[in-house]
Amino acid sequence: MFENIKKTTRLKIGLKPVFNLSLLLGLLVFSSSKTLYAQKRITVNYVVSDAFKIDGVLDEVMWQKAVPTSGFTEYFPTDSKQAEYQTEIMMLYNKGFLYIGVKGYAPGKDYRTPSYERDFSISGADIVNLMFDTYSDRANAFLFGINPFGVEREGVVYGGGVTGDLDLNWNTKWVGESQMYDGYFISELKIPMSAFKFKEGITSWKFSAMRSDTQSNTKSSWTRVPQNQNQLNLGYFGDLIFEKPLVKTRNPISVIPFVTPSYTNEHYKGEKSFNFKAGFDAKIPVKSSLMLDLTVLPDFSSDDVVSGQNNVTQFEIKQDETRLFFIDNGDLFNGFGESNALAFYSRRVGIGKDSLGEDKIVPITVGAKFTGKINNNLRIGVLDVQTEGDDEYSIAANNNLVVAAEQRVFKKSNIGAFFINRQATNYDESLTGTSYNRVIGSDFNFFSKDNSVDGKLFFHKSFTPDISSNAISAGNELNVEKRAYSLGLTTQYVDAGFQSDLGFTKRKDILRVNPSGAYNMYPKSEKINTIIVDASYNAYWRASGDMPLSEKYTALGAEINFTSGASIGLQGTNAYEYLYSSFDPLGDKGSGDPIPVGGYHMNYLDLDYNTDRRKAFWLEGTTRYGAFYTGNKFTTDVTLQYRYQPFFYVALQLQYDDIRLPEPYSSGQIWYLGPTINVTFSKTLFFNTDVQYSSQSNYFLLVSRLQWRYAPLSDIFLTYTDTDTTAPFELFERGIYLKITYWLDIKRKNKKK
Incomplete structure (x- = not known):
């Protein structure tokens, strides 16, 4: 069946809201005339048999019914x-499963993979990704990937794929296998069809592959897909019939x-303890496109280690x-x-702040989440999580509720609205924070037909x-985003009194x-692919006063x-910053005076x-070098990686800041x-060790799993x-954790019609 195939910055300006709205409406009219490249289609024939042996050979007689593309x-x-x-x-399907066969031609047999680990990074690796937009709304898509070694990955593309937003933390059960040959794999x-969400009775999805x-x-x-667009862009999908x-x-x-x-x-407490935790998560389909998620006493001890970094700014760093x-x-x-x-x-859920404003982990007792599509145009979600209090750190127990809805308008755009309520369930004046915090708001997200033009308007208000x-x-x-250029514009306004305890607000x-x-x-050129020249202007005014x-x-x-x-880039920046409060970039390591209030050109x-x-x-x-407030700063942040495929790779992230300020201010290195270290013995057995050392925070962390x-x-x-703490070096805490999880699918009988 394969024999007949041969080789053959973003612009982000804020003007008045009315003007911005007119820009969006004007672009809406403009984009409606945009012509996409010719649509492709693949036909998926129905088979009764389930007698497929998933081995990467494709020798079952059923494959003769498939129509290749x-x-x-x-x-x-x-x-x-x-x-x-x-x-x-080529694809086949029945009531229970979607079967896919792939043949990829190559110059030889030197295929590459970073490891045998599921959801691997595709940078520098061979991969085929298959993407399914099951509602044909060009908003979200399911992604299934496999490489010549048979290593699998799956995720969800969201936001129309405009900026390559892909969440590989989404999981579902499926199987895949590959065979490698000289010149092709x-x-x-x-x-399982149950891995997808779709409307019963339809005959087509949107589809693409890369x-x-x-x-x-x-x-x-x-x-x-034009090179100026992301390959995940759902605006360039074809039809799967x-x-x-x-x-x-069911x-x-x-x-x-x-x-x-x-x-x-x-x-640090002089305490040793044996502990035992048990809990569960559950996913209960309500309808074909609605899901109820439950969690009881969740444990996150097996989660990946969050990468650390130096922070010499005044602001918080967001994590995934x-x-x-x-x-x-x-x-x-x-x-x-x-x-x-x-x-x-x-990530705010399960985190409380003590009296010093430091983040402390608080356990989640129970949580429920109800999400999905009511129809082709309306998506809803309700999330409710109860967190425990912590008397030691004066943190209240809280109920955390989020209600959200998203209505599709025009072809691909949407209007969303939400309500957030954090309500303390045992509040008194001795505890930190406030008894409640509520936020309401609405967002309008605009996407042109091919996602070359997109925009957002939002308005949120908090109640405290x-x-x-x-x-x-x-x-x-x-x-x-056009082939020859990219333009854009962002404006942002945040009041001093705006507060979202369950949100992320970098500046107020x-x-x-x-x-x-x-x-x-x-x-x-045979060596140079693209040359990009970019410019930007980013200014902040204080919203209060004059x-x-x-x-x-x-x-x-x-x-x-x-x-x-490979790539290389150089950027020069002229900066001005006004410090409204004194600030020591070395934090607790600083031995001099903090940088005083005032304006600084750099x-x-x-x-x-x-x-x-x-x-x-x-x-x-x-690497950055230049002025830093009253002095100079040299910064380098580099990651080096060596791979011995497919069994082993080692990486080293190194960040170094050398801050030189005149006396009496602090100077030093961070x-x-x-x-x-990551070792993959097979597709089912993995070992990794992460080490983190920060001279700024005075900690040493080792996690082996x-x-x-x-x-x-x-x-x-x-x-x-x-x-461990490092100044002086002292043991802080050690732990050994054994976690056993089992994913149990309970089949349900189909209802009789």
């Missing part, structure tokens, strides 16, 4: 010709219980969510606002005891204006992207670089070291942790 278009290093080494895809996949071939150093897509209307079977109820015995030695309960439809809750002003930030005014967060974004009391743009050049200028950054830069995958250069990730050894990093996936999505984790 090919004609992949190159995406990198060019986007204007057919891929020389083609990929062919074959992959075979079997995905492939990375390291031997020819090319990337290609089933449908043509089913032979018969889809019949939705999805199984998934119950994921766990037990975690542990031993901890808290040296990796906890299972918050993953499915997480974009519905976490998407209100913009990256520096999120109304809801799920004793604060009834000056509690608004609002803003807009407008972004244009600001009015921000941030236009930027870039010009893309595509030289006819609105003085607080910060201003004017930047001009250039970037060269090579056909090897100029500095940034150099960004990365090498070819297909190589066994590669590095990426950024180090962060983060080595990682052995993981055995003894059944699909079911694991045994053995984890050792060691936390």
Whole structure:
């Protein structure tokens, strides 16, 4: 069946809201006339048999009924010709499963993978990703990937794929296998129809696929995607046509219980203890597109270690969510606002602040989440989580409620609204914080047909005891991505009194204006792929009083992207910052006076670089040198990685800040070291060790974890942790944790019609 195939910055300005709205409406009219590239389609025929052996051979007689599709278009290093080494895809289905066969041609047999670990990073690796937009709304898509070694990955594309938003923390059960040959590989996949959410009776989905071939150093897509757009962009999907209307079977109820015995030695308290935890998560399908998630006494001891870093700014650093309960439809809750002003930030749930304002982990007792689509245009979500209090740190127990809805308008755009309520359940005046915090708001998200133009308008208001005014967060974004250029505009306004205890607000009391743009050049060169020249202006005014200028950054830069995958960029920045309070960038390590209140002009250069990730050894990093308030600062942040595929890789993250300020201010060096060792003995047995050392925070952290996936999505984790202080070096806490999880699917009989 395969024999017939041959080789063949973002612009972010704030003007008045009315003007911004008119810009969006004008772009809406403009984008409606945008013509996409010709649509492709793949036909999926129905088979009765389930007698498929998933081995990457495709020798079952049923495959003769499949209709293959090919004609992949190159995406990198060019986007204007057919891929020389083609990929062919064919599919079959029945009531229970979707079967997929893939054949990818290559120059030889030197295929590459970083490891055998599921959800692996695709940088410098061979991969075929298959994406399914089951509601054909170009908003979200399920992604299933497999490489020539048979290593799997799955995730959810959200936000239309405009900026490549992909959440690989989403999991579902499926099987895949591959066979490698000289000149081609074959992959075979079997995905339960219950893994998808779709409307019963439909006959088509939107679909696309993309492939990375390291031997020819090319990337290609089933449908043509311009190089200035992300390959995940749902605006360029084709059609997947089913032979018969889809019949939705009753999805199984998934119950994921766990037990975690542990031993901890808290040296700082002089206490040793044996503990035992047990709890469960559950996923209960209500309808074909609605899901009820439950969690009881969740334990996050097996979560990946969050990468650390030096922080010499005045502001908090945002991290990604990796906890299972918050993953499915997480974009519905976490998407209100913009990256520096999120109304809801799920990592806040389970975190309380003590009397000093320091974050402390508080246990989650129980949680429920109800999410999904009511119809093709309306998505809803309700999340309710109860967290315990902590008498030692004067933290109240809280009920955390979020209600969200998203209505599609026009072709791809949507209007969302939400209500957030954090309510203390045992509050008294001796506890930190307030008895409640509430936030309401609405967002309008605009997407053109091909996602080359997108924008956002949002307005949020908070309610907190004793604060009834000056509690608004609002803003807009407008972004244009064309082949030759990108433009955009962001404005942001946050009152001093705005407070979202469950959100992420990097700055308050600001009015921000941030236009930027870039010009893309595509030289006819065997070594250089693109040259990008970009400029930006980012200014902050204090929103209260007479609105003085607080910060201003004017930047001009250039970037060269090579056909090897390496790149180098240089940017110069002229900055102004006004400190409203004294500030010591060395934190507790500073021995001098803090930098005083006042305005500071600074100029500095940034150099960004990365090498070819297909190589066994590669590095990426950024280096900055220039003025820093009253003195100078040299910063380098580099990651080095060595891979011995597919069994072993080691990485080292190094961040170094050398701050030189005149007396009487603090001068000194700050180090962060983060080595990682990852060993994959097989596709089911993994070992990794993460080490973190921070001279700024005076801590040393060691986390070693052995993981055995003894059944699909079911694991045994053995984890050792060691936390020490480094000034002086003293043992702080050690622990050993054994966590056993099992993913149980309880099948349900279909209802009789």
